[in-house]
Structure formats: C-alpha cells, structure tokens
Amino acid sequence: MTGMIKRETMGAQLGSLLRAAILSGEFQPGEAVTETALAVRFGVSRGPMREAMRHLMDEGLLVTVPYTGTRVLQLTSADIDDIYSMRICLEIFAFEQIWERRDEAFRTALTQRHAALLEAIDDGDDIRSIDAELDLHGLVYETCGNSILLSSWSGIRARLQLYWAAHHRAHGITGPKRESHDDYVRLALGDSRERMKDEIRDHMSRGLDKTMAFVSSVEGQKAGSNRRKK
Amino acid sequence: MTGMIKRETMGAQLGSLLRAAILSGEFQPGEAVTETALAVRFGVSRGPMREAMRHLMDEGLLVTVPYTGTRVLQLTSADIDDIYSMRICLEIFAFEQIWERRDEAFRTALTQRHAALLEAIDDGDDIRSIDAELDLHGLVYETCGNSILLSSWSGIRARLQLYWAAHHRAHGITGPKRESHDDYVRLALGDSRERMKDEIRDHMSRGLDKTMAFVSSVEGQKAGSNRRKK
DNA sequence: ATGATGTAGATTGTCTACAATCACCGAGGG
C-alpha cells in the first residue's frame, strides 16, 4: 500500500517526516526509536524506514549502536561548544567566499528571509522562528555553491535545531528576539568585511552563552537514560 | 553464507571493501555501479550492499539518481577549487583549536605519520603514499575531537583520495614528493601560529596548482559518459 | 546476601521475492 507518492523516493520523504517529528518534540533527545515502531507509525515497511533513519544518522540527529538500538542525539556541552566554534569558522569562510559576488538576488533573498523571521517571531511560533533563523543563516552557505560546505552546514543546522527545539519546549523559553539579527543583516549587506566578521563572532558568542547556561544544568545523563519503555 | 565475520556490521565492512575497490581503480570516476553486481562481487545480498553504498554516498564517493542508477563521483574543476579552499579554512581552524593543547602524544603521532609517509614514498607505492599523506593531515582533525569537523574532513579526504588515485593511474604521475611535508611538520611542531597558517595556505596553493592543471584538460564529460556497459 | 549464569524478550541485521520507475531503441506517421 501507499504507492501514490511520486517524484521522490519514499526513504527521502520519510526522512523529512521523521525529522519534522523529532524537531516537533514527538521524540525527545536521548529517547530510543525503533525501526518497527516508526515503520508502523508512518505506515511503511522497515526497508524505507531504515533508509530514512540512515539518512538522519548521517545528518547527526540519530545515533545507533549495532544490534542494540537507535536513539535521538543528546548533545553535551562540549558538543555545543564544538558546534558554535565551527559555525564561526564556516560562516566567516562563507562570507569571504561570496563577499565580492553579492548581487541583487542575494540582497533580496537575505531581506526576504529576515522578513520571514520577523513574521514568525511576531506570530509567536517558536518552531517556525527557529527554522527561519537557520534559513537566514543558511543563505550564505547556499550562495557559496560549495557542496562540502553545504553538507557541513546541514549537520550543524540539524543539531542546532534539534537542541533549540527541545530546549524551548522543556523550559518555555522564547525563541530569537525580534532585533537579534538586525546588525547581522545590515552588515551582511554593507561594505566592511571585517565588521561583518566581528559581527559573526559576536553573534555566535551571544548565542553560545544563551545556550550553554542550560545544557550544563542537565549534564551527566547522556548514556544511561533508559526509562520510559512504553 | 559468509556469516563468520564479527563485531561489526556487514554493511560497514562492505563500505570499507567497496571504498578500497574504488580507490584502487577497480571502478573509475563516472563509471556506473549497480547494487546487484556489487552484491555478487562481494558475495552478499543487496540489503547490506545498499547500506554500504549509502554510506559511500554520504561520504561523497558515489552519486545516485532514484530509479536510474549509481555512479562513481566525477569531480569538476569547480569541485577541486571548493575542496581546496575548504581545506585551508578547516585546517587552519583545526590548528587554532589545538595549538595550545599540543602535547607529547600529538608530537610523536605527527612524526610517526610523517615517517610512514616517507616510507611509502621510498617504496614507490603511490596508493599508500596518498593514504599516508591524508593520514598525516588528518591528525590535527582527529586531535580536535570535534565530530562535525571530523565528518567534514572525511568528505574532503574521500574526494581527494578518489581524485588523486584516478589521476595517478590515468597519467602515471608520481605521488607526493619526499620533501613535500618537511615544512608542514616542522612548523606544526613549532611556536608560531602565523607561520603555520601561512604554510597551510602555501601548501594548499601548491597542491591546487598541481591538481588543476590536469582536471581542466578532461572537463566536459561529467554527465554524459555511458560507454563500457559490460 | 551476593555473585555468576542461563534464559527470554526485543532489536537490528540479512535474505529473497516482487513492484515501480526510468532509459534506451525501434517502428510508424507526419
């Protein structure tokens, strides 16, 4: 059954669905997910489900141990630190690459994504705000057209989105502030590479501080959380 | 049959075998590879074979189009350029991260890998020389302990290894020169971050020049090479 | 009581058969 979906392989679509389910909080970080359960959940067989899970594993959202089980990624404070330092490195690199090639298309796309972020914030939709913020930052990576850079960003983006979403749900903390990206957008459209690079460093530093305060409080349960059997 | 291998899933082992087969030249860049053919080649079923191929796809060595086929990655000059600029960015970043934490273990490992490279060069073993050179560069990434950085390096490494191996086979060009990494190792163990960063830029620039000269001569057949059916 | 040990359940890994999709090629009509 379920043979009416077209133009894309089932595994890929399942990957998107599963990713959305994880990011929406249906499965929490550290929670175990089984192939069979997900297969019946989405009404498909284990084959495509496995394919989708493999995709999310490579993206970093799922972690599996052979013959034992699969669970949703649970980040440590060290992981968060690694992610943010990588973000600084890659985003500066990306802006260096495209700086001289910024055209009208780039400018309009950036302002559009910024507007989408503001709209999501105004609507009070946290999940959409997170998505919009990451889309905004993603533009420079996409503009580069460097496939390796883009896949690196995908891994970073997935981990950040997972963590933020869980963070917000668990603690009721609001999403990004309305003015949080004004400087970022302004300088990205401006004329000074160095000021943009400084802004990236500042931006990430603020984000890291905001993030680290929480993760350290729930540390120490990365490997041994097995409650909630059913 | 073939049920006596232990401690690691078949798909992972098959991935290593297939990677080795590709890098050894059994399958050339742009050549089509089919699941069934590889499955009988390695004496397993399509399931594990698929798993292994999926792994190599994420690594970047294989490219697949749904319902149609899978072929070995064929790099364009733009890809090579992207790879080398990423290498500069990431390797400088990696050295910045570990610079103050370089300990005795790092120093001995670096000299050991350099010695291994020299031995491979002296033996005239091109494949092993390439592997040793990439292992040498890989140490700094491994020392960082940053999982995202490491996976980015894996993608770069796989693509470079594939390209160099095919390059050398097709044109009989020798591997890395014996003295090519003397400065790199010396400065990596030295005291000046800035000189090391300059060395990385120079090192990559030389590598890119050596590489680009060839790839541009065979451009223009990325999408349409379908000969050699059997 | 404590430790080792065997046993049961669950989960992933693997295999075989079948279906959906696509590229190629040749025939027929314009």
Added chain:
DNA sequence: CCCTCGGTGATTGTAGACAATCTACATCAT
C-alpha cells in the same frame, strides 16, 4: 528527414520473513 510513441530491458525501490546479537531479568550456587 524528423518527430512522436510504445515496447523492452535494466535498475532501484519496497515488502515481509528469518537469523544474529544484545540487554535485562530471573534463577541458582556460594
């Protein structure tokens, strides 16, 4: 001569059943 259209083969996608392995719990001996 060129374009359209259908057939044919190949390749990947999907399904369900079976085997290998791991974790946890109960049992038994010390």
